[in-house]
Amino acid sequence: MRRFAFLLCAGVIPSLGAAQGFGVYEHNTCAMARAGVTAASPCADGSAIYFSPAGLAGLSGTHFTAGVTLIGAQGSFTDDFLARQTKLDNPIIPVPNAYFTHAFSPKLTAGIGLFAPYGLETKWPTDNFTGRFVGYNTDIRSIYIQPTIGYQVTPRLKVGVGVAYITSRLELHQRADFSTQIVPSAALPPGTPFSALGIPTGTDFADAELEATGTGFAINFGGILKINDRLSIGGHWITRKTIKYDGSATFTRVPTGLILPIGHKIQLPANGALCDTLSPCNVDNVVAPFFLPGQPLSPGNVSTSITMPPQGTLGFSYKVNDSWTVMADYQLVVWGWFNTVNIDFANAGTPDIQLHPQNKDTHGFRFGTEYRYSPKVVLRGGYLYHTASSPSNFVTPLLPEAARNEFTVGAGIDLTPKLHADLAYQYIRQNDRRGLVNVSVGNTGVYAFSAHLFGAGLAYTF
16 A cells, blocks of 8 residues: 555655746736746836845835736647547636835835745546546645835845745645555465456546645845946845645545456455455455555545745846837756655554655746837737756656747736736747656656636736
């Protein structure tokens, strides 16, 4: 039964890692429209709280900004053997954001922001999809609440810092294959699976659900240097963040419906009766003891502590003329630092797990532009390329990540002298990548993924 516990936990932790590598960077509609390029010239609506805290400095007056990004993802897995395609069954995922800022002096501006860096979900059908035994529904939702200050040190230098409080929730659903479980019998060689006793491969017998919540803190700081009237450079850095998760693991029986005929190979006690070779055997009776108190599939509490790696951006903004600005950012997420996770089960019958993820650092290259079409309308566009964090030997249904290209367009419109609206669209085209649906077999097919994102936001100046 240790195998099932390992799959349950290994499924949760790499999905967290991939979530950051895969990235939810669309925490403001204006920034989204220019492909997230903000290090040297953040949008003047308070979103600098996340993207570049130094950008708050010099933001006069009082601003309130709120928006939402809708993520519509499409994906599939095509296996090598039958060329059978299973499609991702994701809902539309809303990712909200809100920022409030106030200028206390011409040099000092403070604010608070609410945004959700992790808001992704992968949902696969449970019917006829082999990957359900690795994980068929992974849902990660985190909210950052970050007070921030920005200060104008000199006419050319701005600095800023914020402290983010993080509240996070994760949920994983996974099926268990009875044929792969180890037979607890001294009469058989150690490690004998139930498949050796006639149980067919792909026999669902349990549905596992892990839910956990946690909190943590991170520091976000940065600076912007104005080289001249046209060129600025800037960057920001978010420190690593430790999230302590506590939750529960529950296991629900799934009827197998199997009745093995006379002559089967199972010889185990089940509900006080002997399941012998001289009579038909109800497999569900054999399954029942695995869920008894103290056994590996009895419910219990689970805890872990995950230190998420640091990340940051460095970029420039160049004003070509009074109407046109071009900009670019480089983004680094140090996922190579993320290497050990311990999972502790309160149930003594479920072995504790130590995982050693082999994620890679990710690199993002972002290019954006703004063009003032009229006194009331600003047009935006951008492109970005981002590498993948997941190693080639662990691309799974939990979050089948790969390198990706993204294209963005959008516009900002002054509705009134105080009310401003932003709209944005983003298309994600991820490279196809080989991956697995069975940990013991390895990569046996190809994952494909794409997404359409729509953002809308309003900004009000008091």
